Amino acid sequence: MRLAIDSSKLLYALGILFAAAALLYFVRDVVFGLSITVKAALLFLGFLAFLVAGFALEHNALDAVAFALGGVTYVVFVGYVVVRYSPGEAGAFLLLALSAALFVGLGYVLRAGGLTVPNRQARLAVVGLLVLSVVLVGADAVSGGVTYDFQTADAVIVAPVDTDDPVPYSVTAARVGTVTATNPSPFMRALALPTLSGCLAGVETVPREDVWVNYDYESGPLPDSIAGGTTRELPVFADFPVDVNETASTTYAVERGEDCDVERDSPTLIVSVTEGRLD
Numbered sequence: 080m081r082l083a084i085d086s087s088k089l090l091y092a093l094g095i096l097f098a099a100a101a102l103l104y105f106v107r108d109v110v111f112g113l114s115i116t117v118k119a120a121l122l123f124l125g126f127l128a129f130l131v132a133g134f135a136l137e138h139n140a141l142d143a144v145a146f147a148l149g150g151v152t153y154v155v156f157v158g159y160v161v162v163r164y165s166p167g168e169a170g171a172f173l174l175l176a177l178s179a180a181l182f183v184g185l186g187y188v189l190r191a192g193g194l195t196v197p198n199r200q201a202r203l204a205v206v207g208l209l210v211l212s213v214v215l216v217g218a219d220a221v222s223g224g225v226t227y228d229f230q231t232a233d234a235v236i237v238a239p240v241d242t243d244d245p246v247p248y249s250v251t252a253a254r255v256g257t258v259t260a261t262n263p264s265p266f267m268r269a270l271a272l273p274t275l276s277g278c279l280a281g282v283e284t285v286p287r288e289d290v291w292v293n294y295d296y297e298s299g300p301l302p303d304s305i306a307g308g309t310t311r312e313l314p315v316f317a318d319f320p321v322d323v324n325e326t327a328s329t330t331y332a333v334e335r336g337e338d339c340d341v342e343r344d345s346p347t348l349i350v351s352v353t354e355g356r357l358d
Contacts (some may be wrong), residue, residue, distance in 0.1 A: 080205045102122070112224070116219075129146070133145035134201070135195075157175070227259070230257060237321060237330050273352045273353065274339035276292055279320075295313070331347060332346070332347045334348070
C-alpha cells in the first residue's frame with residue numbers, strides 16, 4: 080500500500096512543534112530577563128493574536144495552523160501560571176474549567192461559521208496587541224530587577240557539643256546573617272539567590288578550614304519568586320566544627336570577604352558571596 084503524505088501538512092506540523100519548543104524555552108527564567116507577570120501576559124497576548132489570525136484566514140489551510148499555534152500558546156500559558164503562581168488546587172481547577180469552556184465555545188463558534196474577522200480589523204487587532212506587548216516589555220525593563228543584600232551578624236557564639244559519638248569533632252549550626260531580596264517592580268519576578276560559601280580564619284587546626292554556609296532549608300524549600308513591591312528575608316546558617324573535648328563556647332566574628340589567608344587575631348568566619356546581584 081502506498082502511503083500518501085501531504086508535504087505542506089508535514090511542514091506545518093514541524094512548524095507547530097518548533098513553536099511549542101520555543102515557547103517552553105521562553106518560559107524558562109534563563110533568557111530575556113522578563114518578569115513572571117509580563118511573560119504570562121505576553122503568552123496570553125500571543126494566544127489572542129493567533130486566535131484573531133485564525134478567524135481572519137477564512138478557513139484555508141493556514142487557519143488551522145493559526146488555531147493550533149494559539150492552542151499551544153494557551154496551554155503553555157496555563158501551565159506557566161499554575162507552576163509560577165501556585166494558585167492551589169481550587170484555583171488550578173477553576174482555571175482549567177474556564178479554559179475548557181473557552182475552547183468549547185470557540186469550537187462552537189467556528190463550526191457555526193458565525194464569526195469572521197475582516198483582514199483590516201485583524202491587522203489592527205494584531206498591531207494593537209503588539210503595541211501592548213512592547214509597552215509591557217518597556218515597563219518591565221524600566222521598573223527594575225530584584226536586588227540582594229547580605230547582612231552578616233556581628234558575631235556568633237558556638238557552644239560546646241555534648242555527644243557520645245567516638246569522634247574528635249562535631250558540627251554545630253548557627254545563624255550568621257540574612258540575605259534580603261527586594262523587588263521594586265510591580266511585577267512578580269524570579270529569584271536568583273546568591274551562592275554562599277565560607278571559610279575559617281584565626282583558629283587552630285580544624286578538620287576543614289572551609290565550612291558549609293547556606294540558606295535555611297529546614298524551614299521548607301527556598302522561594303523561587305518574589306511578588307512585586309515586596310521584600311523577603313532569608314536566614315543564612317553555617318556549620319562550625321567543634322572539638323568534642325572543648326568545654327567553653329567560642330565566639331566567631333563574621334565578615335564578608337574572599338581571602339582566608341589574611342591573619343586574624345580572633346576566630347573569624349569569612350563568607351563569600353557569588354552570583355546574584357548584591358548591594
